[in-house]
Every structure is written in structure tokens, then in C-alpha cells.
Amino acid sequence: MIRAKSPAAERNKGPILEVLRRVLPAEGLVLEIASGSGQHVVHFADGLPHLRFLPSDPSAEARESIAAHLAHAALSNVLLPRALDVTSSGWEASIDEALAAIVCINMIHIAPLEAMYGLFRGAAARLGPGAPLVLYGPYRFHGAFLAPSNEAFSRDLASRNPAWGVRDIDEVAEAAGSAGFTMEEPVAMPANNHVVVLRRAERHGAA
Numbered sequence: 001m002i003r004a005k006s007p008a009a010e011r012n013k014g015p016i017l018e019v020l021r022r023v024l025p026a027e028g029l030v031l032e033i034a035s036g037s038g039q040h041v042v043h044f045a046d047g048l049p050h051l052r053f054l055p056s057d058p059s060a061e062a063r064e065s066i067a068a069h070l071a072h073a074a075l076s077n078v079l080l081p082r083a084l085d086v087t088s089s090g091w092e093a094s095i096d097e098a099l100a101a102i103v104c105i106n107m108i109h110i111a112p113l114e115a116m117y118g119l120f121r122g123a124a125a126r127l128g129p130g131a132p133l134v135l136y137g138p139y140r141f142h143g144a145f146l147a148p149s150n151e152a153f154s155r156d157l158a159s160r161n162p163a164w165g166v167r168d169i170d171e172v173a174e175a176a177g178s179a180g181f182t183m184e185e186p187v188a189m190p191a192n193n194h195v196v197v198l199r200r201a202e203r204h205g206a207a
């Protein structure tokens, strides 16, 4: 099995881990949505041994790579990857274990908007009050790109698939708010990316 290696994940896994140290809870199971190669989950599980991690990806190729990284790293706090697609209704019901947090890196701009909505809906159904949903990626801020490279990246995404593109932080906050999350101040990261921490509100709707 091939351990895929994304150069970007190699660069950003360290800075993301430092934010996760601050925002993740002290114990419990952390679900990763859209794990991709598996480089992130191995790095996070190694750096946060008091937590357990559950990687996932809808792509069979990605799950093979994640499994290969896990076999190589031999960590006791990571479960085998699951096939999860957040655009499938009820995706969250396929996980039996209680979830302390959810992490999703570089997905909402490389998928149709339905994926962001599906992620927020399912995450809200599974996270308890105050539990974090942590996003990472590039964002527009109030209509403006932070750098020409982000704008070029967004144009490139849209040329590959018109439903893809760098999301505006206001659009993300509104969709997250409708699902029952409040957004913390985004954390600036290298290369014009941000970590966005959404916390499940204390009370939302009938739940």
C-alpha cells in the first residue's frame, strides 16, 4: 500500500497541531473528515496521545493511503479509516462512538457548498455543547482575498469544477450559525490560510 505524501500537508501539519493543542478537549474521540493522505491524522495522534482519532475519507484511494500511514506509524490511538461522505444524508449516524471534536482540513473549498452544509448539519447532530468543529484552509474575508495567490487558487478551483472555490468567512459563519455553531476569531496561519474554530452552542433548536 502506498503512503501518499502531500507537500502542503507536510508543511502545515506542524502549525495546525499547535492550534489543535489549544482548542481540542482534554480527552475523547476526534473525527477527522476528508483525511486525504493520512499525514495529518498520524501527526496529530502522535502529538496528542491523550486523544483518540478516527480518520475518514470518501475516496478508497485516500483510505488506502491513510491505512498505510497508520501501519507505518503503529500508533495505538488511531482507528482505521471510515468511508464518510458529508453530502450523504445521515452520514453522522454511521459512527457509533461519542465524538469530542471534529477536524476538517482543506475540504470545504474543494467540494460543492452542499459538503459544507452537510458537514455542519451532521457535526451539529453529533457534538455536545461547547465541542469544537475545527476547519483549516484559505478563506475570503468580507468579499476580499487576502493575497493574489488565494484569488488565483480560487479561480483555478472554479475552472476545475464551477461548484468549487475559496469560501467567504461570512458565508461560513452564516451556515455554521444556522446549524447551531458560533465562530471564534479565525487564527491566521502560514501561507494565507486560517484555522476556523466553530463551537457547538450551549442550546440550539429543540436539542
Ligand SMILES: C[S@@+](CC[C@H](N)C(=O)[O-])C[C@H]1O[C@@H](n2cnc3c(N)ncnc32)[C@H](O)[C@@H]1O
Binding pocket: 006, 009, 033, 034, 035, 036, 037, 040, 057, 058, 059, 062, 084, 085, 086, 087, 104, 105, 106, 107, 110, 111, 115
Ligand atoms: C484537498 S484534499 C485535502 C486532504 C487533507 N485533508 C489535506 O489537507 O491534505 C480534499 C479531500 O476532501 C475529500 N472530500 C471531497 N468531498 C468530500 C465529501 N463530500 N465528504 C468528505 N470528504 C470529501 C476528498 O476525498 C479529499 O481527500
